[in-house]
Amino acid sequence: MTTTDDTAVETSVDTTTDIAARKAALRNRLKDKRGSNEAPARAGTAFSIAELREHQPAFRGLEAGHRACQGCGEALGARLVAESAGPDVILTNATGCLEIFTSPWPQSAWRVPWIHSLFENSAAIAAGVEAAMKHLGKSTKVIAQGGDGGTFDIGFQALSGMLERMHNVLYVCYDNEAYMNTGVQRSGSTPHAAATTTSPAGLERMGKRHLKKDLLSIIAAHHIPYAASASVAYPVDLRRKVRRAMEVEGPTFLQVHCPCPLGWGHESSVTVEVARLAVQTGLFPLVEFERGEVAGVMPLRNPKPVTDYLKLQNRFRHLFSNDPRAREEREHLQALADHTIEKFNLRGEEADPLDSEGADTVRRGGLVA
Amino acid sequence: MLVLTRGGYALPGTSTDFKTGTWRTSRPQHQHWAAPCHSACPAGEDAQAYIAQVQENHPREAWETIVTVNPLPSVTGRICPHPCEQACNRGSFDTPLAIHSIERFLGDEARRQGWTYPVDPGRGAGAAVAVVGAGPAGLSAAYHLRRRGYQVTLFDALPEAGGLLRSAIPINRLPRDVLDADITRILGLGIEFRGRTRLGVDVHIDELRSDYRALFLAPGTAKAKAWSVDGAVPTDHRTALELLQEWVAAGSLPTPQSVILHGGGNTALDLCRAMKRAGVKEVHLVTASGLPGPGTEPDDIINVVPRELNQAVEEGITIHPHRTIQRLLFRGSKVVGVEMVALRKLPTKSGRTGRIAFEGTETLLHADMVIPAIGENVEPTGFSTLLGGKEYFRPNNPFGRLDHTPGVFVGGDARGDRGTVSAAIGDGRLAAIAIDAYIRQGDDPEENGRDTIDFAHINLNYFEPAPRVEEPILPVAERTDTAEIDGPLSGAAITREAARCFSCGNCLACDNCWTFCPDNAVIKTTALAKDGSHYVFDYEYCKGCGVCASECPCGYIVMNPE
Numbered sequence A: 001m002t003t004t005d006d007t008a009v010e011t012s013v014d015t016t017t018d019i020a021a022r023k024a025a026l027r028n029r030l031k032d033k034r035g036s037n038e039a040p041a042r043a044g045t046a047f048s049i050a051e052l053r054e055h056q057p058a059f060r061g062l063e064a065g066h067r068a069c070q071g072c073g074e075a076l077g078a079r080l081v082a083e084s085a086g087p088d089v090i091l092t093n094a095t096g097c098l099e100i101f102t103s104p105w106p107q108s109a110w111r112v113p114w115i116h117s118l119f120e121n122s123a124a125i126a127a128g129v130e131a132a133m134k135h136l137g138k139s140t141k142v143i144a145q146g147g148d149g150g151t152f153d154i155g156f157q158a159l160s161g162m163l164e165r166m167h168n169v170l171y172v173c174y175d176n177e178a179y180m181n182t183g184v185q186r187s188g189s190t191p192h193a194a195a196t197t198t199s200p201a202g203l204e205r206m207g208k209r210h211l212k213k214d215l216l217s218i219i220a221a222h223h224i225p226y227a228a229s230a231s232v233a234y235p236v237d238l239r240r241k242v243r244r245a246m247e248v249e250g251p252t253f254l255q256v257h258c259p260c261p262l263g264w265g266h267e268s269s270v271t272v273e274v275a276r277l278a279v280q281t282g283l284f285p286l287v288e289f290e291r292g293e294v295a296g297v298m299p300l301r302n303p304k305p306v307t308d309y310l311k312l313q314n315r316f317r318h319l320f321s322n323d324p325r326a327r328e329e330r331e332h333l334q335a336l337a338d339h340t341i342e343k344f345n346l347r348g349e350e351a352d353p354l355d356s357e358g359a360d361t362v363r364r365g366g367l368v369a
Numbered sequence B: 001m002l003v004l005t006r007g008g009y010a011l012p013g014t015s016t017d018f019k020t021g022t023w024r025t026s027r028p029q030h031q032h033w034a035a036p037c038h039s040a041c042p043a044g045e046d047a048q049a050y051i052a053q054v055q056e057n058h059p060r061e062a063w064e065t066i067v068t069v070n071p072l073p074s075v076t077g078r079i080c081p082h083p084c085e086q087a088c089n090r091g092s093f094d095t096p097l098a099i100h101s102i103e104r105f106l107g108d109e110a111r112r113q114g115w116t117y118p119v120d121p122g123r124g125a126g127a128a129v130a131v132v133g134a135g136p137a138g139l140s141a142a143y144h145l146r147r148r149g150y151q152v153t154l155f156d157a158l159p160e161a162g163g164l165l166r167s168a169i170p171i172n173r174l175p176r177d178v179l180d181a182d183i184t185r186i187l188g189l190g191i192e193f194r195g196r197t198r199l200g201v202d203v204h205i206d207e208l209r210s211d212y213r214a215l216f217l218a219p220g221t222a223k224a225k226a227w228s229v230d231g232a233v234p235t236d237h238r239t240a241l242e243l244l245q246e247w248v249a250a251g252s253l254p255t256p257q258s259v260i261l262h263g264g265g266n267t268a269l270d271l272c273r274a275m276k277r278a279g280v281k282e283v284h285l286v287t288a289s290g291l292p293g294p295g296t297e298p299d300d301i302i303n304v305v306p307r308e309l310n311q312a313v314e315e316g317i318t319i320h321p322h323r324t325i326q327r328l329l330f331r332g333s334k335v336v337g338v339e340m341v342a343l344r345k346l347p348t349k350s351g352r353t354g355r356i357a358f359e360g361t362e363t364l365l366h367a368d369m370v371i372p373a374i375g376e377n378v379e380p381t382g383f384s385t386l387l388g389g390k391e392y393f394r395p396n397n398p399f400g401r402l403d404h405t406p407g408v409f410v411g412g413d414a415r416g417d418r419g420t421v422s423a424a425i426g427d428g429r430l431a432a433i434a435i436d437a438y439i440r441q442g443d444d445p446e447e448n449g450r451d452t453i454d455f456a457h458i459n460l461n462y463f464e465p466a467p468r469v470e471e472p473i474l475p476v477a478e479r480t481d482t483a484e485i486d487g488p489l490s491g492a493a494i495t496r497e498a499a500r501c502f503s504c505g506n507c508l509a510c511d512n513c514w515t516f517c518p519d520n521a522v523i524k525t526t527a528l529a530k531d532g533s534h535y536v537f538d539y540e541y542c543k544g545c546g547v548c549a550s551e552c553p554c555g556y557i558v559m560n561p562e
């Protein structure tokens, strides 16, 4: 890694001036960003890629150069969230892959204010920042971020408290279904029968014994104005949900399903395909709650068999062995998917442009929004 | 005062100092494949390219894309059997694009709007080239030579240009005002047309070879193949082509009670339909080919425009597929019917395919008249030395260059293995390119080296089923000899149809790669990138994950190992 300032770890900086200068610099960069996507007018000259990068037609909150694995679904999810949330935000981050791969000192991949403190307190920090903003009379939206470990398990009480106190914070959980940054340990979010380093498949068990926690229902039960699940495979739907959650005054929550090629054991190229199949099989339903009630679902056109999803991932490889328990667990996962489809009434009656097949339709000039 | 330690913060976006591109082991690259519709078009049209322009609402540019290869889209849009649609990848998803409808619409729109051919004959060597035969092959060659700046003289034995398009193809399939207008526009580019001038009678090949730098011969096929069934020939028999040409010219047709046509092409089918409409009660078509369906190999399907076949069946033509006539039934010297036998195209002992008749499947069919429609050979008058006793010209190259006769090129039906308007048009274009190279003493032009993209490369998740537009077709009761049977489609219907195209192997500008790259390594630009797309890869940061390649709907991104 190249740094210009290797020895200067303890150098103190007067933040009043520094922050002002940084803000000015940032404002300039953002002005470019939010300007048109016209290439700078310089007739006859080719533009360098670096120049073009500065003139992208969408706001970029998360920049290239971060250290996520190839094909990381969490990096994609965070990119899409930061893009849709826009520049007027302050982010907090729990410890986890996203925090680590975006902030390798002395660099940061974030182009918006971002703060990390601990694994368990992203929501608490966000609540404090939000209170400070309120005190300053500012409307800047605060977004708390965490992995599934940081959200379902260790950060859960801080999150529940933040929701209960009705802070104006959007909490985004990047759900990659295990503690990835420490080497794939099971979490409350790991699906039933998935193998992790702490729920290995073997003589004793076929992967995780317990079920994936239904966190979204628990969150919704806080009676908050908006809580939804989303997937990196459906970016138009994801963006809409982020914007909706940003608009609402009060606590809102998004659970973004993010495949992890390393932890799930799939090719880096199929990240989006895996995420799409999770939705299309009914294993990861896309649901919106308002004040605790289901307010909308993405209907499934022709639900696919769960094996389409499972067979792409090594964490489910043992379910395709000759062991009679393998068959049983496959059927178990299918039954769980069927149950979810029934519970949320996901089966679409007829083809719908916003169902699991229609929502990602493209045309020349972009996705059909 | 609040103090942050240097270890406590970082400046925004500084991660770009770290070039993650060094992690990559394979790189995404744009690959412009040939779309199946393009590879299958005998005229060489790139339907993917012009459909994209229709999608962008640039119909004129779309038409210009077509006419850089095919000057007659209103003709091919109507009567080409459109192998492009058989090849269309969308056919494996729901139904193929109605490419012919889009093509026809653009051709008709050009005439309506008076768009002029994008031709600037000013450029080029200006040498004189002669084209013999003003059918689609000759017209195409003349047009493409003119585009390259040559002085072209187009000879034809008939008073007017058009070849079989004018003399044989039924008017209700190809209205003559459409044909006339397009031919007038082509000749108007400064092509000298000399009608009523038959090579071998009014001019001679040696004359032409000395007066012109190069020659393109496209006389088509006019000499009926000898027809006999096991040695027997009805004394008064007429061929289908003769009868059709008389009908097109004069409107007259024989009207027996019943008739049997023997053959499996457009000529046979067109005559069947004309006779049926003229009042013949029973019209039978006996053909060795099969009807489209599960039991028929693609190369064994009857060689006619698919919708013509449906219309013929609607009109009450009885088709006897996979049959041949093995005996004529006579009463005295008069034919009263035939004996048919079932047959199939099968591999024979020699390895080649042959037609095998099956003993025990013989049936009798009675009729007042039997008409052969088994095809024609080149009329050798005027060409006999060049033909060297053969039935067709058989050049050994796609450009139609004849060995041993420098500067002479042939194309169209006269090659024997063509048989469609679009193949004739393609031959004319390739010959023009080769003639240009010959006159400028350059090398033969390179052939299109792009591989064809197959269905497996299309990411179907991004497309929705959508019904194909169908042109309005006159009900059977309203069909006449002259009114066009297949009606036109509206601009709105064409736009809807174009939107169904997968854009096989070329960028759809859908933004997927830009949206899905976890590393912001796809950069979007309003300026055109070198490859014509609006996206560039930033290899400083691309980690080579392959997500963009998997999620590109059109197979335009491939991962190449580094």
Ligand SMILES: Cc1cc2nc3c(=O)[nH]c(=O)nc-3n(C[C@H](O)[C@H](O)[C@H](O)COP(=O)(O)OP(=O)(O)OC[C@H]3O[C@@H](n4cnc5c(N)ncnc54)[C@H](O)[C@@H]3O)c2cc1C
Pocket (backbone or CB within 6 Å): B079, B080, B081, B132, B133, B134, B135, B136, B137, B138, B155, B156, B157, B158, B161, B162, B163, B164, B165, B168, B169, B170, B197, B198, B199, B200, B218, B219, B220, B221, B222, B241, B244, B266, B267, B270, B305, B379, B381, B382, B411, B412, B413, B414, B418, B419, B420, B421, B422, B424
């Ligand atoms: C009834 C019928 C229906 C058809 N329907 C279709 C269809 O639906 N779709 C399709 O794709 N194809 C169809 N075809 C085939 C198509 O018409 C031909 O493949 C095409 O016209 C061949 O073009 P060409 O330029 O090679 O020859 P032609 O069209 O035959 O033109 C040859 C020209 O050369 C002239 N000529 C010949 N000898 C001399 C000479 N010695 N000196 C000067 N001039 C000469 C002739 O007068 C003629 O004008 C049909 C053919 C027929 C007969």
Ligand SMILES: Cc1ncc(C[n+]2csc(CCOP(=O)(O)OP(=O)(O)O)c2C)c(N)n1
Pocket (backbone or CB within 6 Å): A074, A095, A096, A097, A098, A118, A119, A120, A146, A147, A148, A149, A150, A151, A174, A176, A177, A178, A179, A180, A181, A182, A187
């Ligand atoms: C209190 C505490 N316990 C344990 C850790 C070690 N730790 C760091 S990241 C992490 C896992 C994070 O998992 P998750 O929240 O799911 O995020 P992911 O890395 O999967 O994105 C753990 C256990 C820690 N930093 N703090």
Ligand code: SF4
Pocket (backbone or CB within 6 Å): A067, A068, A069, A070, A071, A072, A073, A074, A075, A097, A098, A101, A176, A180, A181, A259, A260, A261, A262, A263
């Ligand atoms: S381990 Fe998983 S979540 Fe973490 S960076 Fe790699 S792919 Fe992303």
Ligand code: SF4
Pocket (backbone or CB within 6 Å): B035, B036, B037, B038, B047, B048, B051, B087, B088, B089, B090, B097, B099, B500, B501, B502, B503, B504
């Ligand atoms: S889908 Fe479009 S590009 Fe692909 S073969 Fe069909 S017409 Fe051509």
Ligand code: SF4
Pocket (backbone or CB within 6 Å): A071, B028, B516, B517, B518, B519, B520, B521, B522, B537, B541, B542, B543, B544, B545, B546, B547, B548, B549
């Ligand atoms: S998605 Fe991005 S990082 Fe992955 S191969 Fe494509 S350009 Fe490279």
Ligand code: SF4
Pocket (backbone or CB within 6 Å): B506, B507, B508, B509, B510, B511, B512, B513, B514, B533, B535, B548, B551, B552, B553, B554, B555, B556, B557
């Ligand atoms: S993903 Fe879409 S925008 Fe990107 S190259 Fe493919 S077609 Fe073009």
Ligand SMILES: [Mg+2]
Pocket (backbone or CB within 6 Å): A147, A148, A149, A174, A175, A176, A177, A178, A179, A180
């Ligand atoms: Mg996790």
